[in-house]
Amino acid sequence: MSGVLVSTTINGDAVEFACPQNETLLNSLRDRVGLTGVKEGCGTGDCGACSITLDGRLVCSCLVLSAEANGREIGTVEGIAQGDKLHPLQEKFIEHAALQCGICTPGFLVAAKSLLERNPNPSEEEIRYGLAGNLCRCTGYDKIVRAVQAAAKEMRKK
Amino acid sequence: MRYESPTTTKAAATLLAREKGQADVLAGGTDLLVRMRMGMSEPDLIVDIKRIPAMCQIKVAAAGTKIGAGVTGFELGENKALKKLWPGVVEATNLIGSDQIQGRCTMVGNLCNASPAADSVPALIAAGASAIVVGPDKRRTVKVEKIVTGPGQTSLMKGEVIEAITLPKRPRNSSDAYLRFIPRTEMDIAVVGAAVNLTLERGRVKTARVVLGAVAPTAILVPAAAKAIVGTKLDKEALAKLAAACSAACSPIDDRRGTIEYRTRVAGVMARRAAEIAFKRAGGGK
Ligand SMILES: Cc1cc2nc3c(=O)[nH]c(=O)nc-3n(C[C@H](O)[C@H](O)[C@H](O)COP(=O)(O)OP(=O)(O)OC[C@H]3O[C@@H](n4cnc5c(N)ncnc54)[C@H](O)[C@@H]3O)c2cc1C
Ligand code: FES
């Protein structure tokens, strides 16, 4: 099988990699680019652990071919903090203990950030609907919703 | 597997026609990549249509609307003019999956995947939508209800790709609605879906189209249900007749998500409620 050369921008940096034509972006990001914050839970679009943004739009990277990402901009959980300074969502997830095993957390952070960019003041219902594509088998979701609400409040102050 | 991303519809059709092995169109990939992952599909060629400009546009007008095959659910939801003219079509497409899925899924992918429970399909058929089908040598316009022929099967021929969906001229005092029943509130497959599209004249239903999803091998148009409400102000009797006609049209499967009896009954209820919503949106009941 012949490969494909993919030139992208990931978290603001130009990145180039080669991969087989049928490889998913999830696998390329983890195994070729070394961004292991993107997790695989299901590989079929159900769990959201692989959430990234593609040209600013929230998507599951397990359902994107790397070849499709050529010339596009990718955002992952690794790009959320500014150097050592955590994003308000990350701080509030820690404060509210919104994670246990943590495998779902990167996906929740990316999805929550995208949600708050579109809707800076979501109701609890809007948060629950907005994050329905992310599954967590540890927390019971309540602490995640509280953390997102607290981060939204913090972000509206700025 | 080979990946191609042509920039014209004709080039896409030619690639698909020339491939000797299995060739699949890739829109949002939310069905196709799942099938590949599960080992249910092993294409030799994938033709990504998202770099074809004609497939990525929405043109909204009362005289006729055109939505490119690559347009995502998210983009439909963002389009205020489209939402105002065809709220039922947009709400049906926006019910597909999560925010992540919305960022990728398309109406045409939903249609061509040919699931009996596809959410956007009943709304498209109710709207009177057509598909612009492009082959390597010719184009044809096909009514959406003629595309799906059975579960997982379409009438598209080898080399054919859908370029866009068109919605007809929109008279004044018209609107539509789609409702689905699922056991959860989100991320589930319709047990029953119902779409109603209608036009009013002097407060009464002048024309209507009623379509059910998930209660037969394909989405079904129910002319008897439309007939039950034409000429009425959607009074109780008319709604009861509409519900009865819908239930009578059902030939659903029995599974753990809904029995035959249950789906048959709920189809009537969903259609009645969708009709009430469409009626109100069209300015009825004032
Ligand atoms: C987690 C999850 C939740 C989901 N929830 C729902 C739901 O609630 N309701 C629902 O109805 N569906 C649901 N789906 C199924 C799927 O998301 C939809 O059917 C979606 O609309 C498919 O669109 P797509 O663009 O991603 O299709 P793709 O996967 O790109 O394509 C689907 C099929 O259509 C063909 N095709 C695509 N575009 C064209 C074209 N232009 N011309 C010819 N053939 C074409 C492809 O070759 C393929 O066979 C869900 C899927 C997932 C993974
Ligand atoms: S790994 Fe992509 S949604 Fe689960």
Ligand code: FES
């Ligand atoms: S913290 Fe374990 S799955 Fe969410």
